[in-house]
Amino acid sequence: MRRRTILWLSLLSLLAAAPEFEFRASINADKIGLDDLLVYTVTFRGAEKPQPPDVSAIQDFRIVQSSRSSEFRFVNGISSHYTHFEYFLRPLKTGTLSIPPATCIYEKQTHQSEAFQIEVVEGSVGPLDRRSQRRPSVFDDDLTFQPFTRRNQAQEIDVKLQAEVSKENVVVGEQIVYNILLVTRNRIESVNPVSGQTFPGFWSEWYPVPRSIDGEVRQIDGKQYHVYEIRKAALYPRRAGKLTIPAFQFELGLVDDTLSFFSTPRSLRREPPEIHVTVDPLPAAAEGLPVGEFRLDMEPVRGNHDVNDILTLVLRIRGRGNIKTLPVPEIESHEAYEVFPAKITREYDFSAPLLSGTVMAEIPVSFKTAGTVELPPVSFSYFNPDSRRVVTLSSDPVAIDLTGTKKESQQPALSVPKTEIIQTGDDIDFIKKGEIYDQNRFFHRSTFFGLLFLAPFLFNVLLLLKIRVWNPLMKQNRFLNHKKVLNQTVKRLRQVRDYGEIQRLLEEYLQKKTGLGLSEISHRSIEELLRKSAVSDYDIDAFIRIKSQSESSRFSPHRPTREALNHDVNTLTAILRRIDSRLS
């Protein structure tokens, strides 16, 4: 617990000691020459990702280049984050020049750095501070790009393309590495080929264009240049004689500090000189052989295998040479096994000084008999241009143990692709026939879809309303309940087929309306009840008469006619409608 408290206290003290924001500027010299560069550094301390400061007030210098860097310091338990903006300034005139304060806005407050006075003399004053020795890189971020600021001094253009080859005297098929170099004293932002990039008389393989190009500094004619390797290709002469590597034209996008935002970027076209290569013929013994230096490997086949299996032998040829045209040695079929066409994969390794690669052949083999089958060694010959002799490589023989019995019906050849098919032309697929209908007529856009979608919703909602609202309401409301009893009785009366049923219906009606029990219902009680409810004598008599007839009809052999039944039902319906409101 005590240890934890101390830890918290120390953390709090660290937080309390966190550095405040600081904005300052510095220069690397007070006196420089017109040919020198002054390094003007603006530093932010304690600011997270600050925006570049405003240095537009600098009039006496031209900003040649800028860069941004960050550092994190941890001193005496206090951490500080620094961001440096470094500007390389070229003076525009001699005399005492001034650098006005740089400004920045941080957390809605404007901060200012200090101003400087620099004495500028003709020529150069010699080595300045170490930082000024660093030349700006071609790929530095240009933070000083200000679209509305015009800088008047035009920059001198010193850009050229050079080409070099690894060898100028080769034999047919020998690899030459061809390099195109950009030699520049200016900043280049883009390099694009303009002319076609083919090499007549050569097989060629371009190296992939790198994502970023690293350059080197070279002294040429006493001047310092940045040299970048922009394109590279491996070439293999196809015939003897004097061959020419043509000059390819490139368009170079020049970063010009004097440009304004609305002017078009400056582009230059440059091409390297042509290169002539002398190609000697191959010796007679090497005619038709690949040229280079290679290794041959055959992957061993381990373990026992079933005689019905198809095994894949893997053969690899690695080395430097024309991988694209490298032939793969074949294994002949034998009475004990059958060899099928191989799947061939070619891979390049662009990291080596000379282009190298691997050719991998996966050769399917099926066997005819069980036991130990030995495949003969595979031979591969090539011409080595360095030693000027033909080299023959051989793999080890491959012994394979096979078990089981051969199934006669099996036809392994069917599963292996044949190479007899030759494509002789290409055309579009033929027209399609069949039924057509409007695929753009959508069911979901029709009213019917909407109705079908909503209908079950409405149905369920109404059902719920009936159960949750209507039915309880009916139960609570006596008037509606009575009406319901009358309606039900009238409905059932209309469905009566036998005169005897009328009595039962009337008794049920009276039970529901008056709450009397079945044993309490008699002609006398009915009469009393109706009279009490101020029903007319005519209706009372008719009611009791029809009820009595219904009772007696159950025991009488004479059935009333249909017409008489309908008449009495209609009379009773009318009476019920009249007396119902009184009974309620």
Place this chain on the structure above:
Amino acid sequence: MKRITLALLLIGLFICGTVSAAESARLFDEANRLYEAGRYDRALELYTRLQKQLQHWRLFYNTGNAWYKKDDPVRAKINYLRAARLRPLQPSIEKNIRLVNARLKDRLPPHRPDFLERLALRLETLFPINLLSVLFLLFVGSCHATVFALVRGRRHRLVWYLFIAFLCLSLLTGAYHLYRTDKISTRDLAVVVAEIDLRSGPGEGNTVLFKVHPGLEVRIVERSQGWAQVMASSQIAGWMRLDDLEVI
């Protein structure tokens, strides 16, 4: 009387629909025969006339073939893309688009759909939108039927399980239906039909960024006052007049 009138009306509508479908089928067959006979101009006329009545992938595909034979790869591509929109992953359409692209000036690396994209397209071919609508209605209806049973007091465990299952299926098909209808309504694929400049903004005064040729397939990002912001790839984008585009 009313019932008879309604029945007559329905029969009339059915007969009209059947006659119209039969007429379309006859025209389509006739156009196919003309194509086979090498009379591509006449076949195109009939295909174009049919396109005004209905849209079907076979119709667009055959129209594309006729344009291809008439040596107009741009029109052919437009029709193949329309066919592919209605019938994704059809091998013949894909092959013909590949062949047409080889004859166009602007060739960009073809878009190869990844596994998920292919799965989505496969689902589209398996479940046409109308089938999806019917399924959705069925699931919604079944869900309501189980609700009805539950409300009426039949609260067996099986009814509850069916209710949950139909509810999930309704939500699933409903969501997929919405996705598909949204996809149908967004028509952002287009083909450039003239040699034009892609500019940095909607207006002739803006900087020319790229010069593109007819047949280039682009995606419309935004439309503004007769201009469209289009994107051919992550690098090639700009504004052009809508008149120079044929929306797929």
